[in-house]
Amino acid sequence: MTYTAAENRYDxxxxxxxxxxxxKLPAISLGLWHNFGDDKPFEVQRDTLRRAFDLxxxxxDLANNYGPPYGSAETNFGRHxxxxxxxxxxxLIISSKAGYDMWPGPYGNWGSRKYLLASLDQSxxxxxxxxxxxxYSHRPDPETPLEETMGALDQAVRSxxxxxxxxxxxTPEQTLEAARILKDLGTPLLIHQPSYSMLNRWTENGxxxxxxxxxxxxxxxxxxxxxxxxxxTDRYLNGVPEDSRAAQHKSLDTDxxxxxxxxxVRGLNxxxxxxxxxxxxxxxxxVLRDQRKGAPVTSALVGxxxxxxxxxxxxAINKLDFSAEELDAIDEFAVESDINLWAxx
Numbered sequence: 525m526t527y528t529a530a531e532n533r534y535d536x537x538x539x540x541x542x543x544x545x546x547x548k549l550p551a552i553s554l555g556l557w558h559n560f561g562d563d564k565p566f567e568v569q570r571d572t573l574r575r576a577f578d579l580x581x582x583x584x585d586l587a588n589n590y591g592p593p594y595g596s597a598e599t600n601f602g603r604h605x606x607x608x609x610x611x612x613x614x615x616l617i618i619s620s621k622a623g624y625d626m627w628p629g630p631y632g633n634w635g636s637r638k639y640l641l642a643s644l645d646q647s648x649x650x651x652x653x654x655x656x657x658x659x660y661s662h663r664p665d666p667e668t669p670l671e672e673t674m675g676a677l678d679q680a681v682r683s684x685x686x687x688x689x690x691x692x693x694x695t696p697e698q699t700l701e702a703a704r705i706l707k708d709l710g711t712p713l714l715i716h717q718p719s720y721s722m723l724n725r726w727t728e729n730g731x732x733x734x735x736x737x738x739x740x741x742x743x744x745x746x747x748x749x750x751x752x753x754x755x756x757t758d759r760y761l762n763g764v765p766e767d768s769r770a771a772q773h774k775s776l777d778t779d780x781x782x783x784x785x786x787x788x789v790r791g792l793n794x795x796x797x798x799x800x801x802x803x804x805x806x807x808x809x810x811v812l813r814d815q816r817k818g819a820p821v822t823s824a825l826v827g828x829x830x831x832x833x834x835x836x837x838x839x840a841i842n843k844l845d846f847s848a849e850e851l852d853a854i855d856e857f858a859v860e861s862d863i864n865l866w867a868x869x
Contacts, residue, residue: 527608529531529773531576537580539840540714540822542744545634549617549686549823551812553583553746553839554677559829560600561591568830573604575831581836585717585746585825586619587649587662588643594626598650602865620647621692621717623662635665635673644680659686660717661702663693664868674702678709688714692791693749693866696730696737703741713743720747720821721756722792722810723785726867727820735820744822747811751837752863753788755780756807780863791857795850805866808840810854817843 554576560569573584590597599621609616622643626631627765632639659680661673668700677689689711691702703713716738720727727734727745738745751757760781789803796806811824828834846854 527574527776530841531613533580534580535580536841537838538844539803540744540819541817542822543738543818544742545688545712545714546742547617547714549583549744549746551583551823551844552579552581552808552838553585553617553823554581554834555585555748555825555827556597556601557585557587557590557748558827560597561593562596563592564829566600566603569600570604570608571831572828572834573601574608576828576834576838577609577616579835581838582615583619585619585748586647587624587660588626588647589624595646595650598647601646602653611775611828613660618651618653618656618689619658619660619690620644620651620656621660621662621690622647622664623660623692635661635663635668635676637672637676637679637850640673640676641679648685655684656686656773658688658690658714660690660692661679662743663866664691664695664698670698670701671705674705675709678706678711681711690715690717692723693719695868696732697732699734699737699743700732701742703743707741713741715822716744716745717748717825718745719749719864720745720811721750721752722807722854723752723755723788723861724749724864725858725860726864739818745820746823747821748825750808750811750824751804752807752861753865755785755863756792757804758793758802760786761790763792767817780861785861785863788859788861792854795853795857799843799850801840802836804837805840805843808837809844810858812840812844812847813846 538551541548586598661867680686681689701820718727736798793803796803808824811821
């Protein structure tokens with residue numbers, strides 16, 4: 525059946541300006557890191573993407589090696605785009621990234637101009653797009669000059685293959701330097717994509733913190749893994765289910781499900797119940813709690829394995845406000861829990 529987007533798709537989702545740019549993102553965006561590779565039913569993917577757009581999610585976030593196998597999330601999204609979303613291209617923000625291993629040999633990893641621009645061309649081919657809205661350096665490369673990596677992002681924008689430049693998992697100091705280089709080249713840094721959750725608060729630390737660095741350069745941020753790879757849901761309140769991400773060793777090791785961390789999760793769950801939210805909804809709302817113009821977090825990036833799971837996360841927008849007492853109570857449990865897989869060693 526031909527897909528027609530819901531007429532009321534913009535009625536409820538809040539949209540936030542990205543830093544000092546002209547772009548706005550939905551408060552909650554959909555990430556295709558998991559659940560859109562060849563291991564997931566195509567029909568479930570289709571239903572999830574359609575429902576997301578019908579509920580105002582205009583931003584779909586990908587990367588070259590999302591799958592499994594590598595590249596399959598972009599290939600599958602390309603089919604969904606062609607079948608359902610091509611008429612709505614100008615209403616969508618589609619992003620991709622390069623920086624992790626993608627193909628064999630010395631030119632399929634990290635941050636060289638050779639790799640980034642070749643990967644962008646491949647991503648566009650898999651998705652059947654003329655351009656992506658945001659192209660990211662997926663992680664900093666300790667051996668490639670930052671000028672080269674940022675120069676590749678600048679070239680991607682100037683070529684028309686990307687509209688905006690982004691970075692992911694860069695430290696505050698690296699972010700400031702990346703923004704300086706891009707500004708000198710004439711392509712501002714639009715956005716940073718860090719991991720951030722109630723159990724992973726590294727972006728708040730340091731002098732400057734990442735939040736402070738982004739405010740300084742006028743960039744926004746989109747927080748990935750706000751549910752702490754699934755820990756901040758009801759999945760692990762009573763242990764590790766056999767079909768869970770942790771049991772399958774998918775970005776969440778069972779070592780992270782310590783009794784200490786579970787006690788924190790249970791404490792946060794009690795607060796969520798008192799707010800009339802699921803734990804997942806409160807976790808997303810907490811990431812978005814600062815609603816001032818130019819707030820440090822522009823959008824929360826969630827994954828979804830089903831329409832039901834998607835709808836649960838998106839319901840977070842119904843209650844984004846927190847009292848001072850609630851925030852204090854959350855802070856008793858929302859502490860660093862050694863789950864940041866993307867920390868630079």
